[in-house]
Amino acid sequence: MFFLTDKLVFPPVDSANSDGLLAVGGDLSPERLLLAYKKGIFPWFDNDSIILWWSPNPRMVLYPDKIRVSKSMKKVIRDDKFKLTKNTCFNEVLEHCSSVSRKGQDGTWITKEMKNAYLELYERGIAKSYEVWEGENLVGGLYGIDLGHVFCGESMFSLTSNASKFAFIKLAEELRDKEYGIIDCQLHTEHLASMGAQEISRKEFVRLLNAR
Template identity: 70%
Template structure:
């Protein structure tokens, strides 16, 4: 049964059961963005998502959008892009630049950004610890796309991606899926439904099923 979101205390490293989330998936608010709390959140099927002028909000939606790496959909046009020399992919070479681009990009139906200055500081710390990773896409030596997320060892929690030229973020996402498939990862957590993610092969599963994969 859904319950009211609870307030987290900064000095208490705790989350309520994910089943307590409300209908929209909001589980709790408050707390902090310490590396320890963030890692506990991701390992528990919870993620932060809030605006600059808001309290920290913690979510665990039901259903959950995920991609099983072997189910990645690659269109004919993208197969041509992958075979061409238009883009070059790197990994973890400019994490902060990917973070900055993801926070700056304008998204339809969204005012401002949820990648706040405090969030950037938190994910940069996770990157230093080898947990947060970025994939960068280059065209003519210029950064034109990429994505970043949290690597839990057998699950990759995708956080955000950006594209300054057509197909750049898809290029990064497809390469991520292929790499994870080769390394026997269970899934990529895409959090919530979008048509774009569905077109790439992502699907919704129940929160309970998602937690079982974690």
């Protein structure tokens, strides 16, 4: 196991174990986080753990032009049920992502330390949020790290049916038009797969990260 020090360095991603765990320790400084994302690494841990750094193989991604929009979602979009904004309430999106309960999860990996780190990245224009409104109410959204050609999705939430799907679809459509290569979804879920996301090898993922 590779233990990080104060030095801004990570081991090669292909040295991760079979679960994708690459390294432990270090800190969540903006510089380390940005270096991690550029190398295909992300932090994921809970309040009772030291910082864990991951680079899974395979990697779940969405090619923006392959977003899958169901008939029911097309109707939701046509009916103008939701309104989308960007980067207007990043902190609120972060708080909702950390507090909304999810099936099969007892707690959250978005610790206070993680929140502070991503808020600092937001202030630097690197972390972005997409917010979904129903009337005057914030009902869904997502946030992630924007590398300029790859968007690294971190978390999403819904307080009403289809709100996070709406945010994800709008994100994909915008990044498709901007010719982004992929949206990093990190790990496989049936929900993401139903919307067109797929698994690729870590080697291919890193190649896409470096394709600039």
